[in-house]
Amino acid sequence: CGTLMFMAPEIIGDAAKVPHLAAMDMWAVAVILYVLMTGDGPVQEGEVKLFAGQETLAKAEEVLTKALSAGAVEKASPEVIDLLKRLLVIDPSKRITAEEALKHKFFTIESERTLQATPGGLKKQMSFSSRSRKALEKVQRSSRKVTDDGIADLDTGGLERIVSDDEGDHDAAP
Known part of the structure; x- marks a missing residue:
């Protein structure tokens, strides 16, 4: 059950039998962050099926690469782009954990550049x-x-x- 846009790749298709993992929540965090930045999801509903099978994973990777180089994302800080790249990872074992995310420079850096970009x-x-x-x-x-x-x-x-x-x-x- 859930909204396709927020579903982690490991829960789509045949892999839906896997138990709920914290990594799935981190994927959803990435989608929320991406939506807040761009107003749209990193993966469109028609593209979700690419994450369902091994034979389409290369195309799924292309979708993520394209999403992470979209105009609105490119204008973001390098820190948030790096965080998204670590969150939007197809393999859940390689996805950043919540603990690692909270220690990420996006949350810990206090740079003048960040303050200058603040409204x-x-x-x-x-x-x-x-x-x-x-x-x-x-x-x-x-x-x-x-x-x-x-x-x-x-x-x-x-x-x-x-x-x-x-x-x-x-x-x-x-």
């Missing part, structure tokens, strides 16, 4: 998130200290600075 609104949101994180760290440092005798006095210095900073921001409002 302005998202850059502002990222900046706000950074400020929010710093404020949260101040609150955590200023939180109550627990001792053996109970709760010690509240260190409010950091909180007072945060509140006064916030009040200063709102003074300009009508």
Whole structure:
């Protein structure tokens, strides 16, 4: 059962008797990533049957090669293209695992090029998130200290600075 576009090659055709494997989910992750990037699937419904038999696997490989060189994909970062190439692998034993994918440079790299390609609104949101994180760290440092005798006095210095900073921001409002 499932949508053909998201089905891993090993579940199509006679191979459908194989047990569900994590590698099948990684194929679906690749399809979702590809759809988010391009608005279309890497494999069209008419091409799915190519993945069903050994005699058509060469053509299936061609379909994937073509999908990975499509215009929208070529414009993407080298990191996401590399991740897709490691996810959209016909042989499930050679497909990247979830653990490996999470360690992939697409998820771990923090490059200026990536930030430059980020839309302005998202850059502002990222900046706000950074400020929010710093404020949260101040609150955590200023939180109550627990001792053996109970709760010690509240260190409010950091909180007072945060509140006064916030009040200063709102003074300009009508």
